[in-house]
Amino acid sequence: MLATALLLGLTTTAQTTAAFYSLACLITMLISLTWWLRKPGIHWGGVEQFPSATLWQSCLPLWWVAVMGLGVQWAGQLVPAAYVPPEDLAILAVAQRTAMLTSFVLMAVNLVVAPKFAALYKQGKNEQLENIALKATKLMVFFALPIVGFIKIFPERLMWLFGEQYKSGANLLRILALGQFVNVMTGSVGYLLSMSGHERALRNVVFVSGPMAIILALVLTPLYGVTGAAVATAISLASQNLLAVGMVKRRLGFNTLAVWRRTG
Structure with missing residues (x-):
């Protein structure tokens, strides 16, 4: 998406380039999250508690x-x-x-x-x-x-x-x-x-x-x-x-x- 915006000349300023970059990141995140959640075996319930002391x-x-x-x-x-x-x-x-x-x-x-x-x-x-x-x-x-x-x-x-x-x-x-x-x-x-x-x-x-x-x-x-x-x-x-x-x-x-x- 960002490459397309650059090639089409839509990113005429640093601000518009940053906006396209942020939008591309957001869409990528949403697509990835949706893809991950649709995979078999992925669920939110029954997650074992991880000791916070070990994590810290x-x-x-x-x-x-x-x-x-x-x-x-x-x-x-x-x-x-x-x-x-x-x-x-x-x-x-x-x-x-x-x-x-x-x-x-x-x-x-x-x-x-x-x-x-x-x-x-x-x-x-x-x-x-x-x-x-x-x-x-x-x-x-x-x-x-x-x-x-x-x-x-x-x-x-x-x-x-x-x-x-x-x-x-x-x-x-x-x-x-x-x-x-x-x-x-x-x-x-x-x-x-x-x-x-x-x-x-x-x-x-x-x-x-x-x-x-x-x-x-x-x-x-x-x-x-x-x-x-x-x-x-x-x-x-x-x-x-x-x-x-x-x-x-x-x-x-x-x-x-x-x-x-x-x-x-």
Whole structure:
């Protein structure tokens, strides 16, 4: 629906684009809810009560993970707003969004493997858990490499799609894509920790990366402008995932970076 509105030229302003986006989300939600409720076996009655203490025990650390994750993602844009012209900030924002194409495959694979992580860990099948985690990482790296290669070789062409003035953000795109590729290369480490009952370990990781993103942005942006902000974001994102790799190794006993290992 949103794509159709864009192609037909109905989204002439940011306000109308936002309105079409919100309408598309609402309709998607209603269709999905109707589809789900019509499936056999779905009913509201007879639902077993879930202990709120157990729910809170997992939710509180993951709340901090979400908050610090936003810090890593947006500190590189919010902090530079006080130091750089709006047009430079716009180029940085576009570069960051475009670089996230690198980790698109990560989001798709995580939707599939996350429940499998939980089931295998609950069943004590640690070897199968390691195998599926490494297979998922190999798959993500395989599909992400061509995207990263294209971004590294043709960043000007990608940024040109948003306008001639955006071509100056080619180096920003390269820097941010590198950070996103580290995110892909480390695998589904966040889900491995959260789906295996190690929410607090994941929280401890983001307690390092979140403040790091803000501090680096505050230090590097006044010195190097939007380039410093891009470097701050890339370093923070890469550090968060590499720390999570170490935490997975410590808690679950295997290294998701060891993609060269043969899996069953």
